Amino acid sequence: MSTDNKFILAIDLGTSGPKVALFSAQGELVGSEFEETPVLLPPGGGAEQAPDDWLGAIERAGKRLLAKGLISNDDIVAVATTAQWSGTVAVDQDGNALGNAVIWMDSRGAPYIKKMVDGPLKVEGYGLAKILKWIRLTGGAPGISGKDPIAHILYLKHEHPDIYQRTYKFLEPVDYIGLRLTGNFAASFNSITLNWVTDNRNIENVTYHDGLIKLSTIDRAKLPDLKPANAILGNLRPDIAQAWGLREDVKVLMGSPDVHSAAVGSGAVRDFESHLYIGTSGWLTCHVPFKKTDLFHNLAALPSAIPGRYLLTNEQECAGGCLQYLRNNILFAQDELSTGPNPSNAYKLLDQIAERTPAGSGKLIFTPWLYGERTPVDDHSVRGGFHNQSLNTTRAHMVRAVFEGVAYNARWLLKYVEQFNKQPVTALNIVGGGAKSNIWCQIHADVLNRPIRQVKDPIEANVRGAALLALASLGYLKYDEIGTRVKITNTYTPNPDHRKIYDELFSEFVAIYESNRKIYARLNRQH
Secondary structure, three states, rough: OOOOOOEEEEEOOOOOOOEEEEEEOOOOOOEEOOOOOOOOOOOOOOOOOHHHHHHHHHHHHHHHOOOOOOOOOOHEEEEEEEEOOOOEEEEOOOOOEOOOOEEEOOOOHHHHHHHHEEEEEEEEEEEEEHHHHHHHHHHOOOOOOOOOHHHHHHHHHHHOHHHHOOOOOOEOHHHHHHHHHHHOEEEEEOHHHHOEEEOOOOOOOEEEHHHHHHHOOOHHHOOOOOOOOOEEEEEEEEHHHHHHHHOOOOOOOOOOOOHHHHHHHOOOOOOOEEEEEEOOOOEEEEEEOOOEEEEHHEEEEOOOOOOOEEEEEEEEEOOOHHHHOOOHHHOOOOOOOOOOOOOOOOHHHHHHHHOOOOOOHHEEEEEOOEEEOOOOOOOOOOOEEEEEHHHHHHHHHHHHHHHHHHHHHHHHHHHHHHHHHHHEEEEEEEEEEHHHOOHHHHHHHHHHHEEEEEEEEEHHHHHHHHHHHHHHHHOOOOOHHHHHOEEEEEEOOOOOHHHHHHHHHHHHHHHHHHHHHHHHHOOOOOO
């Protein structure tokens, strides 16, 4: 198909807020806009966001981008979507949200998951017969930490039965955005996965499984119909098209969760080509040619956004979010000691401090488990902190230790990714907001002892992936050409002078978890 003057409007609903961007049919970024949205943290392990905040922010960012006049709006042929994964929006028959979205950090459904997965013979907390069934059919299993959508739905069913009864469909955030753009209810083969009620053995035709539905105790009627990730969901609603100044025949693609779109937007799309994502959360993933599960470390090969492919999926709860926490809650907290609002260049200042501080941070170790962890341990009670702090510890040590702690966590995961693939990861493409930091890229190269390739416009990886997938779905691009459309700006090679200190501190990083996990469990036991 001709690619002359064709453009994709891509929407990425991240945890910190939505990004709206324009991409050419060649995959080039034309422009983008971002709007921040708050996260609400109710007691007892809750994490929520208001869907109306999402919609308002998307509209403001979208209109602001389109008002720049970077292209002719008539040349926009499709809207592509991606969003934070493992969230739940309960909607009525008119598509209205029946309350806040329960997002991926929420663990309030854990008690109901533990009851559901229980059985007489247990493996890692799961009844043997049940876990074998889940793994055989889906490739994974509900996380015992209670952060999957199936846990969110069970939480609503038991704690808010009025919402459960009024719900027409439970939707992932990406599918909720698709609904609001088109008026059509649907989920993709990959967005539905973490409900753990689908048979994923035929990657070309994922279907609900009656036995898993029964095991979940969720009403099948409250789950959306399924479509391939590359399907067209529908045309943009006429009222939105008019408000945004777009043609009414603009197509809206099904879209994919952020893990899947980032894998594409990183350019590492061939089997075993790996990428590291440093956003609010983080992950280290790659496409693989098989369906496989590592129950002990919460790794699974699940349906990819690319038709007929599997994606090794995992997630670490806090990555860039740790730096955001340091900025907002410690260094520039708005309290009696505050000297003013956060400086606009706060992250650049943190980069400068980290760069001039010696590797190892004076042997100060930061553990980034500020909201529990998913991989390589599924532990919602573990918490973060600074370890080995002394009177000689400076603020600069603390800043660099946060950068290094996130990298230690990625190295912890890398070990099990390589075991899963039965081959080494030779290099990693790095994307996400954290990849804008040159010093963080170098720290990751040093800690992981792998070359780190910094992708151009790394913070746009998710929207780029959504746009590239849309272009391939519409025939403007072949899937095997995607990697050629992603540029690498810098490659960071490991500094051998840092090998000894980082090997030592990483070993102690893992030991901190092993030595203290029972303490965390006692301190953070949910009553």
